[in-house]
Amino acid sequence: MCGIVGILGRQDVALQLLDALKRLEYRGYDSAGIATLDQGVFARKRAEGKLRNLEAALGEAPIRGSIGIGHTRWATHGAPTVLNAHPHVAGRVAVVHNGIIENFLELREEIVAAGGTLLSDTDTEVVAHLLDAERARGARPKEAVAAVLPRLRGAFALAILFEGEEDLLIGARKGSPLAVGHGDGEMYLGSDAIALSPFTDRITYLEEGDWVVLTRSGLQVFDAANAAVLRPVSKSSVTAALVEKGNYRHFMAKEIHEQPEVIGHTLSRYIDLGKRTTEIQGIESVDFQSLGRIVISACGTAYYAGLVAKYWFEKYARLPVEIDIASEFRYRETPMSDRDFALFISQSGETADTLASLRYSKAQGALIGAVVNVPESTIAREADVVFPTIAGPEIGVASTKAFTCQLTVLVTLALHAGLARRHLSAEAHADLVGALSAAPNLALRALQAEPAIEGLAQALSKAPNALYLGRGTNFPLALEGALKLKELSYIHAEGYAAGELKHGPIALIDETMPVFVIAPHDAIFEKTVSNMQEVAARGGRIVLITDEAGADNPATAGMEKIVLPDMHELVAPIIFALPVQMLAYHTAVFMGTDVDQPRNLAKSVTVE
Numbered sequence: 278m279c280g281i282v283g284i285l286g287r288q289d290v291a292l293q294l295l296d297a298l299k300r301l302e303y304r305g306y307d308s309a310g311i312a313t314l315d316q317g318v319f320a321r322k323r324a325e326g327k328l329r330n331l332e333a334a335l336g337e338a339p340i341r342g343s344i345g346i347g348h349t350r351w352a353t354h355g356a357p358t359v360l361n362a363h364p365h366v367a368g369r370v371a372v373v374h375n376g377i378i379e380n381f382l383e384l385r386e387e388i389v390a391a392g393g394t395l396l397s398d399t400d401t402e403v404v405a406h407l408l409d410a411e412r413a414r415g416a417r418p419k420e421a422v423a424a425v426l427p428r429l430r431g432a433f434a435l436a437i438l439f440e441g442e443e444d445l446l447i448g449a450r451k452g453s454p455l456a457v458g459h460g461d462g463e464m465y466l467g468s469d470a471i472a473l474s475p476f477t478d479r480i481t482y483l484e485e486g487d488w489v490v491l492t493r494s495g496l497q498v499f500d501a502a503n504a505a506v507l508r509p510v511s512k513s514s515v516t517a518a519l520v521e522k523g524n525y526r527h528f529m530a531k532e533i534h535e536q537p538e539v540i541g542h543t544l545s546r547y548i549d550l551g552k553r554t555t556e557i558q559g560i561e562s563v564d565f566q567s568l569g570r571i572v573i574s575a576c577g578t579a580y581y582a583g584l585v586a587k588y589w590f591e592k593y594a595r596l597p598v599e600i601d602i603a604s605e606f607r608y609r610e611t612p613m614s615d616r617d618f619a620l621f622i623s624q625s626g627e628t629a630d631t632l633a634s635l636r637y638s639k640a641q642g643a644l645i646g647a648v649v650n651v652p653e654s655t656i657a658r659e660a661d662v663v664f665p666t667i668a669g670p671e672i673g674v675a676s677t678k679a680f681t682c683q684l685t686v687l688v689t690l691a692l693h694a695g696l697a698r699r700h701l702s703a704e705a706h707a708d709l710v711g712a713l714s715a716a717p718n719l720a721l722r723a724l725q726a727e728p729a730i731e732g733l734a735q736a737l738s739k740a741p742n743a744l745y746l747g748r749g750t751n752f753p754l755a756l757e758g759a760l761k762l763k764e765l766s767y768i769h770a771e772g773y774a775a776g777e778l779k780h781g782p783i784a785l786i787d788e789t790m791p792v793f794v795i796a797p798h799d800a801i802f803e804k805t806v807s808n809m810q811e812v813a814a815r816g817g818r819i820v821l822i823t824d825e826a827g828a829d830n831p832a833t834a835g836m837e838k839i840v841l842p843d844m845h846e847l848v849a850p851i852i853f854a855l856p857v858q859m860l861a862y863h864t865a866v867f868m869g870t871d872v873d874q875p876r877n878l879a880k881s882v883t884v885e
């Protein structure tokens with residue numbers, strides 16, 4: 278949560294800071310601010326709400342200075358007001374922060390007892406005060422940072438400016454990501470390489486506990502013990518073009534439409550089409566034959582990808598899967614051992630609960646695998662084996678292409694496990710890989726349902742509630758459909774296993790309740806149709822999301838339908854995600870909500 282940026286430039290940096298913050302707005306967007314040093318003295322501008330408010334404020338009264346820091350906020354401590362917006366200044370120090378300083382209350386007391394005055398309700402402001410107090414005692418900026426960092430508990434990425442120091446920017450990371458960008462006579466700090474993509478592709482990723490001293494001519498990195506260390510410079514594959522909207526109205530629309538391509542990219546990394554087999558880098562470290570079980574943990578949409586994978590691993594590899602949402606798993610004290618393969622799924626690779634679950638599992642001796650979209654992320658770096666999704670940067674806050682790429686990776690892992698455990702013969706494995714290779718084309722054809730979905734979305738935008746139903750792998754998709762609708766359109770929606778309906782939720786059904794039933798024509802289609810009849814008998818308005826075979830089935834005659842092409846049941850969870858995403862997207866567009874940045878959300882949830 279929160280995006281931070283710092284620039285040591287050669288000309289005025291305010292507009293560059295703003296540009297970088299636009300790329301970080303996905304991390305939080307309830308207030309924003311920048312501070313520069315104008316002839317050695319702080320100039321600061323902060324605004325409540327979206328970045329455009331800060332942009333307008335800067336348009337009215339620009340600020341100068343060739344060094345500066347910036348922040349876009351997702352509030353944790355203190356309401357999203359101007360006073361709580363970053364940068365926070367105390368005396369000769371200005372700070373922007375991503376994360377939570379857990380011991381801020383005791384630090385606040387100490388500052389107040391020493392005669393300091395805190396102006397905001399944030400945890401961040403204490404950092405500026407502690408640093409300023411060190412400076413007042415005569416410490417140089419670097420010494421001040423070395424003294425204060427060990428006193429901060431919790432998670433943080435910081436960028437710090439010191440008044441009078443025109444060629445000095447200090448950054449620090451613990452639990453929150455921070456990247457250093459190398460320019461020509463310029464240096465940058467950012468929450469991720471995306472923020473820095475217009476300026477440079479030469480990136481140094483700081484390790485956990487590192488802090489860095491930047492001048493225009495270079496950098497010096499220190500570890501948590503304040504010892505100087507070397508960190509490599511790598512070339513980032515994120516280009517500025519990848520993070521533009523192109524001709525689309527929203528990032529989410531662009532990302533939905535990119536799915537045929539990115540599913541294809543991901544597949545080509547995991548299967549050898551010529552040999553019709555899975556070919557997975559790093560998989561040799563997983564001994565599927567002796568494995569006791571797989572333990573999956575993730576949050577939100579990534580968790581639903583894990584739920585689908587449970588069906589796949591159990592069916593195709595006869596491998597037991599235990600799965601839980603990471604915020605529960607991390608505190609459950611689940612017994613684990615070195616016979617467990619613990620798999621963590623995360624688009625950002627920074628989700629705090631998922632990371633904590635990973636660390637718990639590691640401490641228990643499990644082998645750690647990670648399905649991640651950001652290869653430099655903390656989760657990717659702490660895993661024993663990484664299975665990257667090749668979705669490219671996902672900017673829309675609601676996850677779309679990352680989800681289908683997660684599913685794509687997970688299905689190949691399940692098929693590989695099936696072969697390794699000899700539950701699938703080489704022939705069956707090859708057939709399934711062949712079926713999977715149709716996914717990009719099927720995704721393209723699924724997009725053709727968009728005009729029909731747009732029509733339905735208009736009606737849905739008037740409904741106060743909605744239900745999503747599915748059986749088997751369609752149950753997690755029902756959960757995903759409800760989540761997408763809730764987060765984008767703010768319409769209350771629930772996803773249920775279709776068979777569970779009669780155990781309570783059926784009481785909700787009346788003629789005002791739209792019910793979306795996800796049911797390709799598979800082995801359990803008839804069962805789901807029976808559940809639909811139960812809804813129809815109570816006046817519920819059913820919309821069936823099915824394939825051609827399902828649409829042709831006489832039992833579905835007269836129902837409203839979204840029809841996709843026929844497909845192998847193995848790929849259906851990947852492809853049926855698309856209509857569900859489009860439905861939520863178009864409903865939100867009709868309702869006029871902020872599709873790419875829904876209220877109260879952030880893309881990267883780096884706090885508990």
Ligand code: F6R
Nearest residue numbers: 577578579623624625628675676
């Ligand atoms: C919903 C959504 C979230 C994320 C969740 C996990 O559309 O995007 O539910 O899936 O916050 O995030 P990652 O995958 O970054 O760990």
